[in-house]
Amino acid sequence: MASVTLHKINKVFGHDHIIEDVDLDIGDGEFVVFVGPSGCGKSTLLRLTAGLESITDGKLCIGEQVVNDLPPRERGVGMVFQSYALYPHMTVYENMAFGLKLAKAANETIDERVMATARILQLEDLLHRKPKELSGGQRQRVAMGRAMAREPRILLFDEPLSNLDASLRVQMRNEIARLHQRLGSTVIYVTHDQVEAMTLADKIVVLRNGHVEQVGSPQELYQRPATKFVAGFIGSPTMNFMPADLLSGNSEGCQVRVPGLGVLALPQDVSHLTEGDRLSLGVRPEHLRLKEAHGDNAFDIVNVEYLGNEVYVYLEPKAGDTLLVHRTDAPSHWQVGQSVALVQDQDHVHLFDGNDNALTCHGQRQAA
Amino acid sequence: MNSRQVNALLKRTGFWLLITVILIYALFPFYYAVITSLKPSSELFRVDFWLTSLDFSNYAQILTERSFVRAIANSILVSVSVVFIALLLGITASYALGRVRFRGRSTVLLVILGVSMFPQVAVLSGLFEVIRALNLYNNPAGLILSYTIFTLPFTVWVLTTFMRQLPMELEEAAIMDGATPWVTITRVFLPLMWPAMATTGLLAFIAAWNEFLFALTFTLSDSQRTVPVAIALISGGSQHELPWGPIMAASVTVTVPLVVLVMIFQKRIVSGLTAGAVKG
Numbered sequence A: 001m002a003s004v005t006l007h008k009i010n011k012v013f014g015h016d017h018i019i020e021d022v023d024l025d026i027g028d029g030e031f032v033v034f035v036g037p038s039g040c041g042k043s044t045l046l047r048l049t050a051g052l053e054s055i056t057d058g059k060l061c062i063g064e065q066v067v068n069d070l071p072p073r074e075r076g077v078g079m080v081f082q083s084y085a086l087y088p089h090m091t092v093y094e095n096m097a098f099g100l101k102l103a104k105a106a107n108e109t110i111d112e113r114v115m116a117t118a119r120i121l122q123l124e125d126l127l128h129r130k131p132k133e134l135s136g137g138q139r140q141r142v143a144m145g146r147a148m149a150r151e152p153r154i155l156l157f158d159e160p161l162s163n164l165d166a167s168l169r170v171q172m173r174n175e176i177a178r179l180h181q182r183l184g185s186t187v188i189y190v191t192h193d194q195v196e197a198m199t200l201a202d203k204i205v206v207l208r209n210g211h212v213e214q215v216g217s218p219q220e221l222y223q224r225p226a227t228k229f230v231a232g233f234i235g236s237p238t239m240n241f242m243p244a245d246l247l248s249g250n251s252e253g254c255q256v257r258v259p260g261l262g263v264l265a266l267p268q269d270v271s272h273l274t275e276g277d278r279l280s281l282g283v284r285p286e287h288l289r290l291k292e293a294h295g296d297n298a299f300d301i302v303n304v305e306y307l308g309n310e311v312y313v314y315l316e317p318k319a320g321d322t323l324l325v326h327r328t329d330a331p332s333h334w335q336v337g338q339s340v341a342l343v344q345d346q347d348h349v350h351l352f353d354g355n356d357n358a359l360t361c362h363g364q365r366q367a368a
Numbered sequence B: 001m002n003s004r005q006v007n008a009l010l011k012r013t014g015f016w017l018l019i020t021v022i023l024i025y026a027l028f029p030f031y032y033a034v035i036t037s038l039k040p041s042s043e044l045f046r047v048d049f050w051l052t053s054l055d056f057s058n059y060a061q062i063l064t065e066r067s068f069v070r071a072i073a074n075s076i077l078v079s080v081s082v083v084f085i086a087l088l089l090g091i092t093a094s095y096a097l098g099r100v101r102f103r104g105r106s107t108v109l110l111v112i113l114g115v116s117m118f119p120q121v122a123v124l125s126g127l128f129e130v131i132r133a134l135n136l137y138n139n140p141a142g143l144i145l146s147y148t149i150f151t152l153p154f155t156v157w158v159l160t161t162f163m164r165q166l167p168m169e170l171e172e173a174a175i176m177d178g179a180t181p182w183v184t185i186t187r188v189f190l191p192l193m194w195p196a197m198a199t200t201g202l203l204a205f206i207a208a209w210n211e212f213l214f215a216l217t218f219t220l221s222d223s224q225r226t227v228p229v230a231i232a233l234i235s236g237g238s239q240h241e242l243p244w245g246p247i248m249a250a251s252v253t254v255t256v257p258l259v260v261l262v263m264i265f266q267k268r269i270v271s272g273l274t275a276g277a278v279k280g
Helices: A043-052 A094-102 A106-121 A136-149 A166-183 A194-200 A219-224 A230-231 B003-037 B057-064 B066-099 B104-116 B120-133 B139-166 B168-176 B183-194 B194-208 B213-218 B226-232 B242-268
Strands: A005-013 A016-026 A031-037 A055-063 A077-080 A156-160 A185-190 A203-208 A211-216 A240-250 A252-258 A262-266 A278-283 A288-293 A297-306 A310-317 A325-331 A339-343 A349-352
Touching: A005 A043, A016 A043, A031 A043, A031 A194, A043 A077, A055 A310, A077 A136, A077 A339, A077 B168, A094 A106, A094 A136, A094 B226, A106 A136, A106 A166, A106 B139, A136 A156, A136 A166, A166 A194, A185 A194, A185 B183, A194 A219, A194 A262, A203 A219, A203 A230, A211 A219, A211 A230, A230 A278, A230 A325, A230 A349, A230 B139, A252 B242, A262 A349, A339 B213, B003 B242, B057 B168, B057 B242, B066 B104, B066 B183, B066 B194, B066 B242, B104 B139, B120 B139, B120 B213, B139 B194, B168 B183, B194 B242, B226 B242
Parallel strands: A031 A185, A031 A203, A077 A156, A156 A185
Antiparallel strands: A005 A016, A005 A055, A203 A211, A240 A252, A240 A278, A252 A262, A278 A349, A288 A339, A297 A310, A297 A339, A310 A325
């Protein structure tokens, strides 16, 4: 187990700058999730840490040691691949023992470690099977076992659940979380699924176009997104955004006009902005409140999705802009075709400036 | 019977008729060679389509002849060596060409393919000089060298194609486990490449076993000859007599090992060993 420090890490492929000046501190025993849309560089960052790609510029430390030029086997990392990449001609036991054998461990040590790992992952009955005789979830566990058998200082997961069906994914997610609680190892986990990120992580790193957008706990990211991108990426259904005009304001608060909602008094610090600036107002679906209404500010309900425990209500502004989503507990009395208006609520509202950065309240420190 | 059934029946009959024709076309020469080899020399020129006698005197004659037995041994030595060397070089080359990214990789592949496009006769005299310079004339090593040159392009191409199909993550998993490229090739890729290696190895073996032109040109004495040349040089009692019986017996004798090899390896060729490597 060890901490990981990334200092100004850069990766360039030909003319493409894949990773740009990434700084990151990962504490000993922390479960860190890299999340972002495809092409954001999250997998590349993981592979740089593993040693499968070379670092163009910057410093990568595992523990106290700079590992930039160390081959993977000397970094003390174990990796679980998306396709599992089990050796198809070897049994489960041989798969897990392969790394130890190559490290020239004594036979008793190999046996001991493999058996111990198999016990943790409940693979004891499958040790003599070949990968093709295993189910998806079992293969997933063998892949983890192979990564764990060498007792690496850091465990790396590259989208390990994306090949599983939905129910198995939830189950394995749960198993990985419990495994981490029990072993307390440092984990770096890559996913594009924000639900996996939210449920597993101690710390989420949101990446976009090769740079870190925001780092924080799931709660921080959900409640105080630093940018409009993070606000839209974390949470499902995604946050509602509405254009807003800054009417007046200072470091203590501001007044904005939002079409369809009217004029709102908000506590955000706008001292660095000028009146008339175009802003963006963000409201989570569960914080959007509706009342029956008619008139210019009204919205039409265009669709109602019933999910059993909750209901999503889709609203179309009269002006014909993007759809808004309202989430409420089921049952709900809202029906398609009804005309509604939004209730003003200044407590659960996010405000973003023209550069998509979140505006914070006075005295509140920005997260990233 | 309605017209659809008649139609289906006609199609089935036509299909099997076609198969029969192809089978006869492919197998009849060999079948006739077997029959001829089992006839005593007195009956050689009577045309029989069925086995009329079981006379093994032709076989006894060629198998007691020391130069022919020696030729078989030479053929085995040459063919096995060619297969071994071609597979060793082919596997290592295909790892480089299929897995390592470097400038000019496709050019190298094209050049390798280009080598196999030259007809044997075109390089015969040049190769002869090379073999003389290396002091390998009238030596099985000369044949091994020249056959390997002609077998390698095909071997490298097939193995490279196969190597590329193996999932990249498998190699990366081996790297994470601490494997060097050599360990990755021998412990991870080799077991998965058996089908491809069986196919290419078998074809290399057949090519080396049947090759005639180089074998004729690069050897001189009876003791260094391979089987095809030895068969061609089997002579009868006089200049005007071609000993068909022994020639057929010799041909059958040297064909049987090939048939057996194909039968042994055909399962390997077909089997897909990669099943279960990735999500399946």
